[in-house]
Amino acid sequence: MILAAQTNEGLAQLSNELVYASMAVYTLAFLAHIAEWVLGSRSKVGRTAAALTGTKTEAAPATVTVRVKQAGGGTAVIEKPKVVTRSAAGTRDVPDGPGAAGGTVKGDLYGRIAVSLTVLAFALEAAGVIARAISVQRAPWGNMYEFSTTFSTVAVGTYLGFLLAKKNVRWIGLPLVTTVLLDLGLATTWLYTESDQLVPALDSYWLWIHVSTAIFCGAVFYLGAVATLLYLFRDSYENKLATGGKPGAFARSVMERLPSAASLDKFSYRVNAAIFPLWTFTIIAGAIWAGDAWGRYWGWDAKEVWSFITWVGYAAYLHARATAGWKGRKAAYIALIAFGCFLFNYYGVNIFVSSKHSYAGV
Amino acid sequence: MSKTETTEQRDGLGDAGEQLSTAPREETDGVLGGPTLGVVGWIRWFWRQLTSMRVALILLFLLSLGAVPGSLIPQTSADEFKVADFKKAHETLAPLYEKLQLFDVYSSVWFSAIYILLFVSLIGCIVPRTWQFVGQLRGLPPGAPKRLTRLPAYTTWRTGASPEEVREAALGVLKGRRFRTRAAGDAVAAEKGYLREAGNLLFHIALIVMLVAFAWGQLFKSEGGKLVVEGDGFSNTLTQYDDFKSGSQFAVDELEPFSFTLDSFTGTYETSGPQTGTPRTFEAAVTYTRGGGKDEKAVIRVNEPLKLGDSKVYLIAHGYAPVVTVRDRDGKVVFTGAVPLLPIDNNLTSSGAIKVMDGYRDKNGEKQQLGFKAFFVPTFAGAGKGSMFSQFPALVDPVMALTGYHGSLGVDSGLPQNVYQLDTTKMKQFEVEGGTGVAQRLAPGQTMTLPDGAGSITFEKDIKEWASFQVTQQPGNGLALAGAIAAIAGLTGSLFIQRRRVWVRAVRGEDGTTVVEMAGLGRSESTKLPEELADLAVALTATAPPAPEPAEAEASEGVEK
Ligand code: HEM
Numbered sequence: 001m002i003l004a005a006q007t008n009e010g011l012a013q014l015s016n017e018l019v020y021a022s023m024a025v026y027t028l029a030f031l032a033h034i035a036e037w038v039l040g041s042r043s044k045v046g047r048t049a050a051a052l053t054g055t056k057t058e059a060a061p062a063t064v065t066v067r068v069k070q071a072g073g074g075t076a077v078i079e080k081p082k083v084v085t086r087s088a089a090g091t092r093d094v095p096d097g098p099g100a101a102g103g104t105v106k107g108d109l110y111g112r113i114a115v116s117l118t119v120l121a122f123a124l125e126a127a128g129v130i131a132r133a134i135s136v137q138r139a140p141w142g143n144m145y146e147f148s149t150t151f152s153t154v155a156v157g158t159y160l161g162f163l164l165a166k167k168n169v170r171w172i173g174l175p176l177v178t179t180v181l182l183d184l185g186l187a188t189t190w191l192y193t194e195s196d197q198l199v200p201a202l203d204s205y206w207l208w209i210h211v212s213t214a215i216f217c218g219a220v221f222y223l224g225a226v227a228t229l230l231y232l233f234r235d236s237y238e239n240k241l242a243t244g245g246k247p248g249a250f251a252r253s254v255m256e257r258l259p260s261a262a263s264l265d266k267f268s269y270r271v272n273a274a275i276f277p278l279w280t281f282t283i284i285a286g287a288i289w290a291g292d293a294w295g296r297y298w299g300w301d302a303k304e305v306w307s308f309i310t311w312v313g314y315a316a317y318l319h320a321r322a323t324a325g326w327k328g329r330k331a332a333y334i335a336l337i338a339f340g341c342f343l344f345n346y347y348g349v350n351i352f353v354s355s356k357h358s359y360a361g362v
Numbered sequence: 363m364s365k366t367e368t369t370e371q372r373d374g375l376g377d378a379g380e381q382l383s384t385a386p387r388e389e390t391d392g393v394l395g396g397p398t399l400g401v402v403g404w405i406r407w408f409w410r411q412l413t414s415m416r417v418a419l420i421l422l423f424l425l426s427l428g429a430v431p432g433s434l435i436p437q438t439s440a441d442e443f444k445v446a447d448f449k450k451a452h453e454t455l456a457p458l459y460e461k462l463q464l465f466d467v468y469s470s471v472w473f474s475a476i477y478i479l480l481f482v483s484l485i486g487c488i489v490p491r492t493w494q495f496v497g498q499l500r501g502l503p504p505g506a507p508k509r510l511t512r513l514p515a516y517t518t519w520r521t522g523a524s525p526e527e528v529r530e531a532a533l534g535v536l537k538g539r540r541f542r543t544r545a546a547g548d549a550v551a552a553e554k555g556y557l558r559e560a561g562n563l564l565f566h567i568a569l570i571v572m573l574v575a576f577a578w579g580q581l582f583k584s585e586g587g588k589l590v591v592e593g594d595g596f597s598n599t600l601t602q603y604d605d606f607k608s609g610s611q612f613a614v615d616e617l618e619p620f621s622f623t624l625d626s627f628t629g630t631y632e633t634s635g636p637q638t639g640t641p642r643t644f645e646a647a648v649t650y651t652r653g654g655g656k657d658e659k660a661v662i663r664v665n666e667p668l669k670l671g672d673s674k675v676y677l678i679a680h681g682y683a684p685v686v687t688v689r690d691r692d693g694k695v696v697f698t699g700a701v702p703l704l705p706i707d708n709n710l711t712s713s714g715a716i717k718v719m720d721g722y723r724d725k726n727g728e729k730q731q732l733g734f735k736a737f738f739v740p741t742f743a744g745a746g747k748g749s750m751f752s753q754f755p756a757l758v759d760p761v762m763a764l765t766g767y768h769g770s771l772g773v774d775s776g777l778p779q780n781v782y783q784l785d786t787t788k789m790k791q792f793e794v795e796g797g798t799g800v801a802q803r804l805a806p807g808q809t810m811t812l813p814d815g816a817g818s819i820t821f822e823k824d825i826k827e828w829a830s831f832q833v834t835q836q837p838g839n840g841l842a843l844a845g846a847i848a849a850i851a852g853l854t855g856s857l858f859i860q861r862r863r864v865w866v867r868a869v870r871g872e873d874g875t876t877v878v879e880m881a882g883l884g885r886s887e888s889t890k891l892p893e894e895l896a897d898l899a900v901a902l903t904a905t906a907p908p909a910p911e912p913a914e915a916e917a918s919e920g921v922e923k
Binding site: 325 | 383385415416418419422423425426429430432433434437439440467468511514515516517576585664665666667674676678832834836839842843846849850853854857858892893895896899
């Protein structure tokens with residue numbers, strides 16, 4: 001029976017220490033990122049202005065490497081055709097910025113250090129989450145403390161996954177590490193709950209399915225929201241340049257190093273769109289679980305309502321992108337509102353609203 | 363800025379650039395103006411507005427906005443008592459809220475109006491989109507735009523192979539990759555990824571299926587609650603329920619025939635640590651029969667209802683039912699049984715009433731009714747500890763405090779009575795000797811003697827538990843689930859599959875070699891398009907190997923026809 005699975009105090013203690021250790025390392029990673037941004041600013045980057053105001057060149061040719069396997073083994077050297085790409089109508093042809101390091105060697109060094117530290121902190125935090133899970137012999141998301149630690153672990157893990165897949169995402173590093181520190185700070189002080197068993201209502205295999213996908217969706221939506229926010233900044237910057245405005249030195253230094261508005265927009269769309277089906281699944285899985293636990297699969301409980309609002313918000317975002325006059329900035333605002341609803345659903349509903357989901361203490 | 367470029371691109375691409383999706387075309391003019399054509403014109407105008415993407419977007423917005431108040435204001439459907447408390451606490455706001463149906467948001471007129479409009483819009487959108495899509499499936503990919511250089515991905519080279527050979531090879535290569543292809547003039551047109559549109563339509567249709575299933579479930583559902591003490595039984599007929607609700611189309615004879623007996627209820631609780639007293643397991647062991655069949659055993663847990671045909675039996679709550687025996691002055695038993703008490707806190711401090719309706723006669727031999735207010739704790743803090751509240755939810759040191767009354771229970775007055783409360787308006791309290799003031803605290807096995815030879819009440823050693831069950835019967839769950847699965851499948855197809863077109867044009871150049879041009883068009887988000895085009899180009903170079911470039915400039919500019 002469940003009671004036999006006593007919580008393992010030693011492991012729970014170890015888990016706490018690992019989480020604290022990861023916070024220390026995240027702090028170092030944060031400092032390294034700052035160093036990267038500061039040192040990177042020495043270089044002069046002004047490609048955006050050039051692209052916007054200079055003579056309009058036909059789009060930059062993007063050579064795509066294609067390797068062709070020959071029947072006899074080995075790859076043949078063939079003269080590859082160059083594929084010329086053109087941005088879609090209505091977007092500017094602006095090259096991506098060089099990243100936080102700004103193309104400087106020193107900045108890049110600190111950037112690499114920051115990423116390595118993030119990897120280490122991630123490993124520590126993940127170990128902490130796993131130790132907690134073993135100590136209670138269940139999924140490590142039975143209360144808000146566990147939800148928060150798992151959430152930031154997954155967010156960082158997703159980011160590192162993007163890096164591993166050679167995506168151009170290092171610009172997320174600083175905002176991500178900053179918010180992870182905030183999240184962990186909140187978790188270890190306000191939300192801390194001793195490791196323990198679950199109340200019967202949570203004791204179901206649906207906990208594994210529903211909550212794990214919810215956490216993963218949240219982490220990915222978060223990355224999407226960061227990209228959306230940066231898109232808005234970068235887009236205003238480009239607009240300003242395009243209309244002959246003169247942005248301040250600081251804005252210039254930061255914005256020049258980000259990817260172009262078009263790239264950021266594309267990134268946030270792809271991230272949000274890719275995770276939307278999983279979010280749909282999360283809600284449906286939750287409904288099935290509610291059907292088993294409470295006798296109705298949909299009862300307009302506060303948590304259900306806000307999941308639904310979040311879902312409709314993202315659906316509106318996807319629609320906006322397909323609606324003339326709503327693409328671009330307006331769609332981006334919708335995406336941010338939708339993410340705000342997700343956050344409210346997590347913190348707001350658990351803390352301020354009485355809901356069937358307010359379980360396990362805060 | 364974006365508008366002019368869009369039209370420019372459209373001009374350059376002609377038919378081919380459109381219809382990459384079946385999204386309704388936006389009518390940018392006339393949105394504000396409206397038609398000048400009389401009633402029919404207005405209706406058509408209204409319909410076109412309703413089924414436009416813009417209005418769908420606004421309705422989606424309204425839907426989520428409209429859902430908000432229901433999560434912040436107590437809802438009758440969820441908790442009537444909270445609504446009542448709220449009304450008491452906000453005397454000025456409550457009537458206004460009531461008018462706006464803010465206590466019943468999700469069944470309110472305005473909320474229904476939003477989603478009904480949205481679904482009308484959805485249907486009005488799906489039907490033409492489906493026809494359009496069928497048309498696209500029947501037809502062939504549109505011919506190549508005049509100037510391929512304008513497309514998002516473009517490549518060109520010269521080759522010694524003849525234009526016919528190149529086009530033939532292109533058809534082969536594209537067909538090999540499951541493009542739909544056709545030769546049109548000097549070019550080959552190809553398209554792939556129709557499943558995107560199919561998935562999108564499937565998703566939107568699945569939304570309608572889910573709504574229908576939900577509505578059907580609401581109309582035909584029934585839901586009833588029943589409290590059962592250990593050892594007692596329940597059979598699924600209307601009269602046996604403590605409370606019962608049903609949808610407007612539900613008929614009583616649709617109740618699934620079954621019955622069950624609660625053999626035992628087991629609750630376990632955390633015994634140490636900061637969460638002492640937090641429940642760990644709740645299990646109700648039952649013996650059930652269906653339609654007069656064999657007896658079968660089952661355990662109902664919080665997440666594991668018992669499924670009997672269309673009905674499900676859920677374990678909702680539990681509590682204690684102390685067994686008491688009431689005797690009159692001659693020692694004759696006038697009442698004995700388990701009395702379920704309602705928990706008032708998490709440690710199961712419980713209260714309730716014991717009512718002796720008939721059979722009791724006072725010392726003068728006159729008929730009278732007895733009533734007792736009962737206050738029960740499964741774990742007593744200890745005498746003199748100052749708290750009569752329970753310290754732990756399990757039966758560690760149970761104690762019950764009783765206050766006795768005699769007179770009329772008022773059950774004959776015709777007003778419905780709460781079985782857990784005692785109406786003492788027509789009753790007189792017993793003075794108790796040896797009790798603390800007027801109430802007396804009993805441990806299991808102890809007896810409270812009523813004064814003046816009025817009899818006695820015994821708190822028996824055997825303390826039972828009760829469990830309350832909710833029996834719900836709701837059709838349409840299977841359909842809703844099917845709709846949900848279809849929705850996810852459709853959505854996945856719609857978001858992960860890219861629809862794109864590729865054209866290959868081969869014409870003889872001025873120098874006698876063949877100029878091959880390839881271009882691809884997808885939606886703006888498709889980043890894989892250039893790579894795919896390069897792949898295709900490489901495949902094509904097997905038949906059309908690049909000839910030495912005569913002049914750089916010409917090649918990069920492409921050839922205009
Ligand atoms: C119940 C309300 C609705 C919901 C929840 C909903 C949801 C969605 C979602 C999530 C998508 C994204 C899939 C994709 O981008 O391919 C989508 C796409 C689409 N929806 Fe809806 N929709 C609703 C109503 C409507 C209505 C009323 C219309 C017609 C006016 C409509 C037309 C479209 C179209 C044309 C697309 C494809 C857009 C594109 O090509 O990207 N939807 N919808």
